[in-house]
Amino acid sequence: MNTSEYSDFKAGLLDQVSVLRANIRSGTHTSTTSGTAHSLVQGNVVILPADWANDFLLYCQSNPVACPLIGVSQIGNPALPGLGRDLDIRTDIPEYQVFRNGERAETLTDIRDVWRNDFVTFVLGCSFSFEDALIRAGLSIRNVEHGQNVSMYRSGITTQSAGRFHGNMVVSMRPFKAADAIRAIQITTRLPNAHGAPVHIGDPALIGITDIHTPDFGDAVTIGSDELPVFWACGVTPQVALENARPPIAITHVPGKMLLTERLNEELAVL
CATH class of the missing domain: 3.30.2040.10 (PSTPO5379-like domain)
Incomplete structure (x- = not known):
């Protein structure tokens, strides 16, 4: 595949994921993302207050097989420009799990109402x-x-x-x-x-x-x-680790319902 063909191929994929992401944002797609967004990286998500972020970063670095880190946000910023042009972590996952003091408290399809300015988002690679x-x-x-x-x-x-x-x-x-x-x-x-x-x-x-x-x-x-x-x-x-660590609040994806990125799987592969 030459450069022009590669660009056209990726552009077509991004058009597809834009439609799927729009359906996720609107709440019309709330099911698993397995088998969707072919060739594009999907991500597990953990959102924590900033004063818990360093500990979790160390946990990921210590366990790279289970927690392969592919993205970290700025404090309070719901965007992740390295993973998607207009990605908004508050709306772009089919279903979120909210933990309070380590307990699975509720699930939501939009977390704008619980978003805090001290949140840090971690995105981990996904099978x-x-x-x-x-x-x-x-x-x-x-x-x-x-x-x-x-x-x-x-x-x-x-x-x-x-x-x-x-x-x-x-x-x-x-x-x-x-x-x-x-x-x-x-x-x-x-x-x-x-x-x-x-x-x-x-x-x-x-x-x-x-x-x-x-x-x-x-x-x-x-x-x-x-x-x-x-x-x-x-x-x-990491959701098991959250249960054990018991931060006052944490937000993750519901298992199987991932963040769709705009990175090709090949871009993260070892050749």
Whole structure:
């Protein structure tokens, strides 16, 4: 693809995401973003008061697989120009989760009424970005095929504590036949900013998951008798750390309902 073709390709993608973002802002799209915004980076979001931001930044830096940081806002500024031209973090996520003192207090589709001038927004890479790469490589993604949210589980894998933040990793799961699982490892290893390679393959009990058919977040998907569950680190991990740290207020995305950026997945890939 030459420079002109690349520019036209990206312009077409941005037109598509502009329409989808408009639907999110208006409240007409409140469902999962899995399988949408093909080729564009999606992001997990954590919004915190400024006096909690340094601790959380250290937590991300200490746990880059679960919390691959791709964007941080200025204090009080809802824009993230490095990720989108007219992006407004207060309106551009299908559904938000508001935490108060570590408790999941409410969900909203617009956070302008609870926005504060001391908020800092963190955007973390998301596995939905590598789903696109897997699909383009010819692999089948069960949750995308069925129009479902991905299955996510609280695992027994510990993260490295930083300041007030600590907790176990949340993982997302996609089933594959063995040969496809190997191909998925090869592809996702090139995308460390979207969690990179899997953290576990096979027996879920080995990472503390007692019932693979009952995810803690998202939807349950069918796992064939000839398939292996493949687990990646998940950007819902910070939500567990928020529960433990108990800041007076924090806002995240609802699991599976991500921020759509204007960055191509390839721009964050390791060649």
